[in-house]
Amino acid sequence: MKTTRPRTPAKSADPSPVGRPLKGAEKSTGRRFSIERIRIPKAADVLASHLRDEIVEGRLSNGEMLPTERELAEGAGLSRSSVREALHMLEIEGLLVTKPGRNGGSMVCQPSRDTIVKTVSLYISSRKTQLTSLIEARAALEPSGAMLAAKHRTDVDIEAIRSMHENLEASIDDLDEFLRANIDWHLAVIHASHNDLMIAFMESISGQVYAATNVERMNPLEIRQQVIKVHGRISDAIIEGDPAAAKRRMERHVGAYAGHLGIE
Amino acid sequence: MKTTRPRTPAKSADPSPVGRPLKGAEKSTGRRFSIERIRIPKAADVLASHLRDEIVEGRLSNGEMLPTERELAEGAGLSRSSVREALHMLEIEGLLVTKPGRNGGSMVCQPSRDTIVKTVSLYISSRKTQLTSLIEARAALEPSGAMLAAKHRTDVDIEAIRSMHENLEASIDDLDEFLRANIDWHLAVIHASHNDLMIAFMESISGQVYAATNVERMNPLEIRQQVIKVHGRISDAIIEGDPAAAKRRMERHVGAYAGHLGIE
DNA sequence: GTCAACATAATATCAGACCTTTTAAAAAAA
């Protein structure tokens, strides 16, 4: 039972005997039937999809251990390398964590926000996304975030926002420190919204916004004082639980920033 | 030169000779020095990070071919399996596409929006994110999206929005078709914003919103008629290039939907 | 000149060995 198997193993319930894509005869026979580039899945991909489904559908639940690589290989009729490749894919997607050693193995887990942040950050930096796009996205998310923060903030959130605001005030003379504290305050606000998705989106772009921020703009002392003042007023609205005011003020705040960049 | 090498190969410029985490003597010697769980990177991870940097920093540019796996293996002093694992990681991250066969190999490419969509969708469905969070995120993104659409729409965008709106009108009697056409119109609007990030975010959540939409609500005919009317007015604002109106109307539209779900 | 057969270069997969890490269990010491 160890001899050559045909491709596309496992996933046995595939009734279409497509086989290979017609060897020659490709160049636009132009009829009403142009067959579209059949993709032959790799063994690891198939196994990965299978396991991914098992996890998402809940048949493999959080914290559960998968069989060992060797068992999976035998079970799926694949080599250990292919199994490893599949497991590795799911690990990157944040669905598994793998530990070596006795009692090690692959454990099912939920993807964390960090997975999103990594992916989106990679997208942004490898596409060299325009700063305007980042600012636009931020301008879309932050006012609503502030509004939700005013609605859902807990005592812990309030404490965090206050603390971040104090950091900002304390670092008014250190430009780099000030920019960092600025981001931290914004992140504290979005965290208070208790909306995981929006937090993830904001975390993804805030790093890049920070990296691309024109330092010049923050240079004048009065600008930094102004920022602190506005942050204070937004913090107040959130702490007092006034969603409308929080949204309005944040809208004006990020709008002012965009205006300075000529986005209007 | 093929004998056992020490771990952590390549990445030679690591000055810290940490080695293994002190063999025995672990359990809280309690001094002022508790060393924190050193993580030993895997060979594939190191190579992957290295290549990822090369790509992101632009030293490997879009469309460029990497050396063959065997060449990379020899160059990095790793086995082909480790190299393959690294390449596979980058492929999942959307930074490479790999083709088998003669003249095949790994080509550098930019991650597509699809990468984000997949990641975020996976996050949402495996965390069983609350519908309210999705609606909140949507409510944050769509008004700004409509505003940007009114600013940046091209003739092609206008045509697409018109076409989607006609589809919606045509499917008023088929509930499922109507819901799908509804989503498509919203996606056409966000596409017209020409903000890749916001498009990616909206595409990520719209599928899930669709899957979770309470069909009951759309059941009354007058509701569907109302939706069509509002969409029409938003479309008009976008087509006429009136950002403020587009934003305001979209805000009311998604607000109305949220209101029905008791989110307010 | 076209088309079929062959050659070739690359990835895909496999099989099996050995290495490293972790921990459970056994043995030794207190």
Next chain:
DNA sequence: TTTTTTTAAAAGGTCTGATATTATGTTGAC
């Protein structure tokens, strides 16, 4: 008995080399 140390087993991590599959040049018959 309790604690510490040693040992061994179980798991993932890595390497090697062979084979399969795929895509594409190349060549030769017609």
